[in-house]
Amino acid sequence: MKKLKFWAASYVKLRWYERFVSLFVAIILINSIAIFENYWWPESFKIAYYTLGAAALIDLILPLKGRTIRLLLQFAATVFITFRFARMEWSAAPSADSGEWGWWFRETLAGLHPFLWIGLSLLAIHWLFTGWTVSRPRMFGFIGASILILTIADSFTPIWLWDNVAVVIFVGLAWLVMNHLDRLQRTHPESLKELLEYPVRVFTPAVIVLSVLFIIALNVPSISPLLQDPYTIWKKARGEEVHVFLGEKALQRDDILTPEGNSSSGYSRDDAVLGGGFDYDFSPMMTVSTSQRSYWRGESLGEYTGQGWRNSLFIESERVVPEISLSDGGGREKAQIAEVHQVVTLEREDAYPILFGAAPVSKVKWINSETEAVMSNAMRWSPERWELQWNEALPYPKTYAITSAVVTLDEQGLRTAKAVLPDGLSQYYLSLPAELPDRVRGLAEDITASGTTDYDRAKLIETYLRQNYIYNNKPDLSKLSGNTKDFVDGFLFELQEGYCDYFSTAMAVMARSIGLPSRWVKGFTPGSLPVDRYGPPGENMLDGERYNPTGAGTYTVRNSDAHSWVEIYFEGFGWIPFEPTSGFRFPYVSPEGEELDLTLPEADQSETPEAAVKTTGAPSRVWGIVSLAILVIAAAAWLIVKRRQMATAWFKIRHGNLNTNEQIVMEANRLIRFCKKRGMKREEHETLREAVARWSQSQRRLQEDFRVVLDGFEKAKYGQTGATKEEVERYTNKVRYLIGELK
Incomplete structure (x- = not known):
């Protein structure tokens, strides 16, 4: 205890407050740069974290009087950290007597771009705010600006930043305590000296209170806001959509409803009752590194109840052993197959009853790592349903690698095939509720009257739905008269707007009504490539040629990418996916060397014009944020001058x-x-x-x-x-x- 008292008294004499200011500024900056997630490389974040940490450590350890020495050490540490973590390739150093040292230096410096400038810029910002925030008003201004930036970024970007906000608030409270002690030292030095005689009694209550507040802030459950903010009210008054970003602790779509009766987007667990609306949850769910762009299939359901979907038919499944090929259920002898290799990495702690991937999965390569053993009861494969089922009693894998055997789209061949299932399954995938209104079947027959093949009839239904109904994640349920209890009937003839569940269920039911065996499938759309890839995947132009026709790359899949679609069975080709939802397009695999031409049959478009799909490019959003930041910095500089x-x-x-x-x-x-x-x-x-x-x-x-x-x-x-x-x-x-x- 005497040593602790001596240390506390000694540290007070060494201008301790300025040291803690440096530490607090570094912690707040580390949390503030989280707004650059998905824009910076991982190496950039490492350099930023270590640079700010080294700067704070040097300020804490070295005497404050040796300012020049500290600045030089911090600069040297930043350069060393950049060389240590930068993504660069070293050029061989020239001999001592050669004249190529200038070239070697320029090449090395170019390899450090932009890592060195990020590190040095953050170090300069740390120097600036460490010297500027010594007074209480400036301290509040710095903390408030950091919280404002983080909360705005959390609200209007897909990045989850509430943990960072909690850390900044916690640091701000600790900073306020230190500022109070510093003022006490300057105004009543004798009183502070007496307090330091009992350091444990002085600091323990503050540490306990701050820690409890911090733990509570991080662990309270997320709920939807009871009151709307002025921005949301203003946008809705103008009739504009307000995008909602919920994040890691988002509400699941089958758990809790928002005040408006809308759930949040995500992979559904219970599809017995469909309908309602939802808010977009743009938080990342997983990343998929793939050799071919695809939909990431989850489960399929076969029985339509009039309100939703369920599985009532018992289907045999088989045990899965890594590196052992899986059966596709047969029936694809006429189809040309393409292998798609995927590595799926989960971004959330959620568990699912299924492993996602392009369909059907033909082989599981590894789970969590190539060297980790897999329990024999971890997975089962359903060849008939194309489901890679996971044992929910076990922890859901963090990452896994699979290979899929995806059918290439051969429209000419499909037009010669019959939509006929083997007798044992045909009745199940053609069944419809006895209460299904006749006008649903009548509409399907009218739409497909011009079709000469089963495939053309399926495409006519798909085209009709895409072109005559409006996509809306919050359909106006007041349009429903209440006279019909059937979900599809209400959508087709009364609501006439909705999201994927409405479109896909309608197509599956209409297809069954004219004798096409179908099933309802749920999973995820491909997601998005990194923001530095301008334009849709596969449509980048390079020297007049298509740059990435397969869409290979690493996709970020968000909860907002949760989707449902339809599969129809064709003899000799198996289950073929269809995309009836307006504004969406299924990424079919085309035969090698051929250009995929998805010609749609003519369909009646007299009822409702196709909904315009509005897209906002990531580059424009980035430049908007950059422009706003430049304006704020310019205004601050003008005020200072x-x-x-x-x-x-x-x-x-x-x-x-x-x-x-x-x-x-x-x-x-x-x-x-x-x-x-x-x-x-x-x-x-x-x-x-x-x-x-x-x-x-x-x-x-x-x-x-x-x-x-x-x-x-x-x-x-x-x-x-x-x-x-x-x-x-x-x-x-x-x-x-x-x-x-x-x-």
Whole structure:
């Protein structure tokens, strides 16, 4: 305990507060740069974290008097960290007598771009704010700006930043405690010295309270807002859609409804009752590194109940062993197959009953890692349903690698095939509720009257739905009359708008009504490639050629990419996917060397015009954020440059036409009012000199400043000569200094 007291007393003498300011600034900057997620490389974040950490550590350890030494060490540490973590290839160093050293230096420097500039920029920002935030108002400004940036980015980008906000608030509270102790040291050094005699009693309550608040803030459950913010109200009043970003702790679509009756997007667990609306949840769900762009299939359901889907037929499944080929259920002898290799990495802690991938999966390569053993009861494969089922009693894998055997789209061949299933399954995939209204079957027959093959009839239904119904994640349910209890009937004839569940269920039911065996499938659309890839995958142009026709790459799949579609069985080709949802397009694999031409049969478009699909490119959003940041920085720089002129203008507004002596008296009265708020009252029987003398006894370090203010006041109040403008300015600055010290 004596050593602890000695250490605390020694550290106080070494200007400890400035050291902690450096640490707090570094922590807040580390959390603030999280807004660059998906824009910076992982190496950039490593360099940023280690640079700021090294800068804070050097400030904490080395004496503050050796400022030049500390700055040089921090600079050297930044350069070393950049060389250590930068993504670069080293060029062989030339010989000592060659003249290529200039070229080698330029090549090395180019290899450090942009990592070195990121590290040095953050170090400069750390220097700036460490020196600038020593006073309480500036401290509040820095913390408030950081929280504002993080909350705005969390609200209007897909990045989950509430944990970072909680850390910044926690650091801000700790900083406020340290600032209070620093002020106590400057105003009442003897009191602080007495407190440090019992450091455990002083700091333990603060640590406990802050820790409890921090833990509660990170672990409270997420709920939808009870009140809407002004921005949302304004956007909705204009009839515009407000995108909602929920994040890692988002509401699941089958758990809790929002105040408007809408759930959030995501992979559904219970599809017995479909309908309603949802808010987009743009939080990442998984990444998929693939050799071919595809939909990532989950489960299929075969029985339509009139309200939703379920599986009532028992299907045999087989045990899965890594690197052992899986059966596709047969029936694809006429199809051309393409292998698609995928590595799936989960971004969330959620568990699912299924492993996602292009369909059907033909082989599981590994689970979690190539060397990790897989339990024999971990997975089962259903060849009939094309489901790679996961044992929910076991932890869901963090990552896995699979190979899929995807059928290439041969429209000519499909037009020669019959949509016929083997007898044992045909009845199940053609079954419909007895209560299905006749007008659903009648509409399907009218739409497909011009079709000459089963494939053409399926495409006619798909085209009709895509072109005559509107995509809307929040359909107007007030359009439903209540006269029909069937989900598809209500969508086709009353609602006429909805999202994927409406479109896909309608196609599956209409296909069955005309004898096409179908099933309802749910999973995810491909997702998005990194933002530095401009344009849709596979449509980038390079020297007049298609740059990436297969769409190979690493896709980020979000909860907003959750989707449902339809599969129809064709003899000799197996289950073929169809995409009836307006605004979506299935990424079919085309035969090698051929250009995929998806010609759609003519369909009646008289009912409802196709909904326009609005897209906002990632590059425009990025440039908008960059432009806003530049404007904010420019405005801040202008305010700093013009601060003296603005202070002068404000002084004139406050003081009006008062003469110089009256201005000094006004400033003195302002100080008296402030002192009264701080408990330093001037009694009725006291003159100002007597009150100042009494105040100086408790504020000995400000005794000389109080004397200057008192002399100026008495000279202006009782003197015969007027003060100059320079004297008024000096007096005002002195009063402002005293107010700042007494806060």
